[in-house]
Amino acid sequence: MAGRGLRLFENVGDNILIVGTAHVSPASVKEVRDAIEVFRPDIVAVELDERRLKVLSDKKGWESTPITRLLKDRNAYVFIAQSFLASYQRRLGEKFGAEPGSEMLEAIRAAEKGGARVLLADRDITITLKRAWKRMTAREKLRIVWTLLQLPFLDYEEEARELDLKELMKEDALSSMMNELRRLAPNVAEVLLFERDTYIARRIADASRGKRVLAVVGAGHVKGVKEKIERVLSGEKLPSLEELERLPPKGFPWGKVLGWGIAVLLAVLIVWIGIRSGPNKSLEAFGWWFLIHAILSAVFCAAARGHPYSIGTAFIASPFTAIHPGVAAGWFSGLVEAKLRTPTVRDWQDLGQTKGTKDFFNNRVIRVLMVAALTNVGSMTGTFVAFPYLIQMGFG
Numbered sequence: 001m002a003g004r005g006l007r008l009f010e011n012v013g014d015n016i017l018i019v020g021t022a023h024v025s026p027a028s029v030k031e032v033r034d035a036i037e038v039f040r041p042d043i044v045a046v047e048l049d050e051r052r053l054k055v056l057s058d059k060k061g062w063e064s065t066p067i068t069r070l071l072k073d074r075n076a077y078v079f080i081a082q083s084f085l086a087s088y089q090r091r092l093g094e095k096f097g098a099e100p101g102s103e104m105l106e107a108i109r110a111a112e113k114g115g116a117r118v119l120l121a122d123r124d125i126t127i128t129l130k131r132a133w134k135r136m137t138a139r140e141k142l143r144i145v146w147t148l149l150q151l152p153f154l155d156y157e158e159e160a161r162e163l164d165l166k167e168l169m170k171e172d173a174l175s176s177m178m179n180e181l182r183r184l185a186p187n188v189a190e191v192l193l194f195e196r197d198t199y200i201a202r203r204i205a206d207a208s209r210g211k212r213v214l215a216v217v218g219a220g221h222v223k224g225v226k227e228k229i230e231r232v233l234s235g236e237k238l239p240s241l242e243e244l245e246r247l248p249p250k251g252f253p254w255g256k257v258l259g260w261g262i263a264v265l266l267a268v269l270i271v272w273i274g275i276r277s278g279p280n281k282s283l284e285a286f287g288w289w290f291l292i293h294a295i296l297s298a299v300f301c302a303a304a305r306g307h308p309y310s311i312g313t314a315f316i317a318s319p320f321t322a323i324h325p326g327v328a329a330g331w332f333s334g335l336v337e338a339k340l341r342t343p344t345v346r347d348w349q350d351l352g353q354t355k356g357t358k359d360f361f362n363n364r365v366i367r368v369l370m371v372a373a374l375t376n377v378g379s380m381t382g383t384f385v386a387f388p389y390l391i392q393m394g395f396g
Contacts (some may be wrong), residue, residue, distance in 0.1 A: 008219050009035070010226045013233070015212045016204065017041070018226055020219035021103045028103040032216055036110040041214035043207050044111035045119040046104045047200060047221065052125055053108075056101045107216045121203040121215065123196060127245055131195070134248040135187035143184045197224035199244045205232040259325020262383060266323055266390070273394045285390050290319040292389070293382035300378030301333050304370040305361075310337040318379040329379045334372030343368060 008020030017039050021028040036044060048056070111118045136144070204215050204225070217225055231238060266289065274282035297318035301311045310333045318329040343364040350363055360366060 008222045010222055012226055012229045016208050016215065016229060017213070018215045018217060018222055018229075020217060020222035022219055029106045032103045032107045033110045036107065036114060036116070036214055039212065039214050040114065041111075041116050042211040043117045043119050043213045044107050045121040045200075045204050045207065045213055045215040046107050047122050047215075047217040048101075048104055048120050049122045049124045050120060052101075052122070053104075053120060056105055104216060107214075116214075119203060119207050119213075121200045121217075123199045123244060127247060128191060128196065130247055132188045132191040134251075135191055136185060137187065140185035140187060144188070193221075193224060195239070195244055197221055198228050198238055199241065201225050201228035201232055202238070202241055202244075205229050208233075256325045259323075263323040263325075265387070269387075269390045269394050273390070276394065281393070285393055288389060288393075289386050292386040293319040293322050293379055296382040296385065297329050297333075297375050297378035300374040300381070301371055304374040305367060306333060306337055306371040306375075307340045309340060310334075310371055314375045314378065318375070318382060322379050322383055328376050330372035330374075330376035333375040334368055337371040338368045341367065 008018075010018040010020070012018065017035065019032055019035050021032065054061070108118050200215070200217065200221065201224075204213055207213055208229075215225065228238060270282045270285050273285045294315040298311050298315040301314040306314070313336045314329055314333040317332040321327045321329040321332070341364050347364045350359075361370070
């Protein structure tokens with residue numbers, strides 16, 4: 001089956017057809033449906049896992065997820081970036097006339113209508129993200145964070161006007177995008193590209209024994225998936241599904257050690273100051289610790305445009321949460337913000353409709369998460385500012 005329209009079609013033998021899509025084009029929806037009708041597969045494999053399928057097929061359930069759960073799971077920073085990227089992707093979908101992921105849902109509907117079995121061929125997204133995070137070096141994490149910090153200030157509307165869907169489907173344009181990811185974070189590219197291509201290829205190859213399989217994947221995965229299916233079928237040794245699903249072992253808990261280390265160091269400093277200069281100096285030292293953390297956390301919370309009660313909560317909580325590795329000041333200020341300015345389902349829905357930076361940061365969901373995130377940044381800054389001052393008091 002030759003390539004046609006905007007899609008990429010690749011055959012592997014006589015019984016596997018790979019269909020590449022751009023995710024945001026109505027043409028992709030139609031041509032996926034047409035390809036299934038023409039190829040008449042026994043199995044339709046899609047580049048989804050159960051979690052992402054649930055999000056696509058039950059948007060209301062996802063949109064009604066309580067904000068408090070995100071805060072308790074320490075997902076504030078990740079969710080801010082994910083929400084902004086989703087907003088951008090949805091605007092591209094509006095430009096081209098298709099919901100992101102609609103071709104995957106159409107593939108599932110067409111498969112069920114034609115009596116074909118549906119295969120969710122991708123790896124669980126949580127495993128992928130955990131493996132990617134573990135593989136990243138400190139430099140890669142900083143590069144990714146810096147790139148994410150620039151996202152709110154990009155002119156997405158201008159970029160969407162200039163974007164040509166046919167250019168998006170060209171292999172050299174896709175290669176350029178993948179090369180940029182490799183430049184920013186080579187280890188992440190290894191997990192998101194090579195590992196996922198291998199996982200999807202193994203799932204398709206295993207399913208293809210005696211069956212006709214049509215696989216629907218993003219255009220950026222077509223070349224890699226095809227190559228790895230051919231290698232698997234030829235008997236070449238590649239990582240097994242079990243290896244690719246294995247979570248990396250937990251490393252040494254440096255975060256907890258550092259957290260308790262801060263508490264111990266603070267206690268030692270205050271006791272030492274008391275021994276050297278008297279109990280009043282110890283109280284003064286703790287007072288400085290309290291004020292530095294309280295003021296900086298409150299200022300950062302205010303910068304996120306938090307409610308006055310949220311700012312007050314950040315002021316009170318930060319000096320104490322800074323010496324306990326199990327809690328964070330942002331949890332408390334964020335929960336207060338969520339209680340006072342409770343995000344609604346409409347706020348969730350509006351995440352995908354924001355037209356610019358102002359709309360994005362006015363959204364109640366984002367404001368709650370920004371309050372939590374910036375309060376924590378203020379608390380961490382307070383620790384770095386307070387310790388040198390206390391050390392000077394104790395040894396100066």
